[in-house]
Amino acid sequence: xxxxxxxxxxxxxxxxxxxxxxxxxxxxxxxxxxxxxxxxxxxxxxxxxxxxxxxxxxxxxxxxxxxxxxxxxxxxxxxxxxxxxxxxxxxxxxxxxxxxxxxxxxxxxxxxxxxx
Amino acid sequence: xxxxxxxxxxxxxxxxxxxxxxxxxxxxxxxxxxxxxxxxxxxxxxxxxxxxxxxxxxxxxxxxxxxxxxxxxxxxxxxxxxxxxxxxxxxxxxxxxxxxxxxxxxxxxxxxx
Numbered sequence: 001x002x003x004x005x006x007x008x009x010x011x012x013x014x015x016x017x018x019x020x021x022x023x024x025x026x027x028x029x030x031x032x033x034x035x036x037x038x039x040x041x042x043x044x045x046x047x048x049x050x051x052x053x054x055x056x057x058x059x060x061x062x063x064x065x066x067x068x069x070x071x072x073x074x075x076x077x078x079x080x081x082x083x084x085x086x087x088x089x090x091x092x093x094x095x096x097x098x099x100x101x102x103x104x105x106x107x108x109x110x111x112x113x114x115x116x
Numbered sequence: 117x118x119x120x121x122x123x124x125x126x127x128x129x130x131x132x133x134x135x136x137x138x139x140x141x142x143x144x145x146x147x148x149x150x151x152x153x154x155x156x157x158x159x160x161x162x163x164x165x166x167x168x169x170x171x172x173x174x175x176x177x178x179x180x181x182x183x184x185x186x187x188x189x190x191x192x193x194x195x196x197x198x199x200x201x202x203x204x205x206x207x208x209x210x211x212x213x214x215x216x217x218x219x220x221x222x223x224x225x226x227x228x229x
Contacts, residue, residue: 004159033216043160043205045216056215091159104150105217107159 002026004108006092012114013082021077021111023092030097032075033105034067036060036088043091049075050097082115089113124203126224135193135227139206139220144187148209150217151180151191155202163191163204193225201227 005024013019025032034046047057049067066078075094079086089112093105129135141149147168152160166173166180166189173180179192189206203224207217 031215035217035219042221043207043217043219045218048215058216093159104162104165106162107152109157109159 004092004094004106006090006108006111008111009109010112010114012116015084015115016081019079019082019113021079021090021092021113023075023077023108024073025075025092025094026096026106027073028096029094029106031055031095031105032067032069033093033095034077035091035093035107037091037110038088046077046090079113082113084115087113087115124222124224126226128226128228129196131196131198131227131229133196135191135196135200135225137191137193137204137223137225139189139191139223141187141189141206141208141220142218143208143210144184145211146208146218147211149180149182149189150207150209151178151189152205152207152219153200153202154205154222160205160207196225196227198227198229201225 007022011019032049035043036046037043045058047061047067048055064080068076089110091110092108095103095105150165151163153163154160164175164178164180166182171182177194181190193200203222205222206220
């Protein structure tokens with residue numbers, strides 16, 4: 001069964017450094033998402049991406065964040081200058097994009113980002 | 117990788133019993149709801165969904181009930197098994213496009229043999 005994959009599984013970085021989290025969505029999906037989950041908290045929406053542009057973003061997704069689909073398979077989240085509070089699990093998700101409202105988002109296993 | 121916290125509400129059940137997990141959602145105009153299961157170190161896994169024009173939907177061993185009057189969702193798991201132990205999240209799709217999901221706080225289900 002097709003699944004969303006993410007790399008790395010764990011990323012440790014120093015405060016102020018740039019990180020890039022990578023995702024490979026399910027191949028025939030058209031909508032892509034990033035979510036994060038701070039330890040002990042609920043999953044929070046960051047950004048959605050469709051047709052090579054951001055379709056929606058949350059307040060968390062400030063100028064330090066960017067997303068890109070550099071080729072036909074990868075979807076990346078970049079944090080330019082990491083802060084301690086960016087430490088979290090980051091989940092990528094994708095969905096097919098059919099017209100039906102019940103078009104489920106499928107999640108990857110996540111990348112644990114630790115900012116020291 | 118830990119994805120659950122120390123202060124999640126916990127439902128403890130005996131193996132073989134039925135489990136009911138509840139969730140209150142926030143937006144009365146949300147039109148699509150999903151239950152996800154999250155095991156330790158893994159991403160949310162789809163379990164079952166329901167549209168706002170329905171009040172009940174059944175899957176294999178799982179049933180979702182939707183009460184729009186009080187903005188309440190429940191997930192019923194029949195004959196709970198040890199493999200059902202996880203954190204369960206409800207998520208809603210607010211109006212304005214089929215984009216972001218808004219997640220609830222989560223409930224930890226602990227199944228005891």
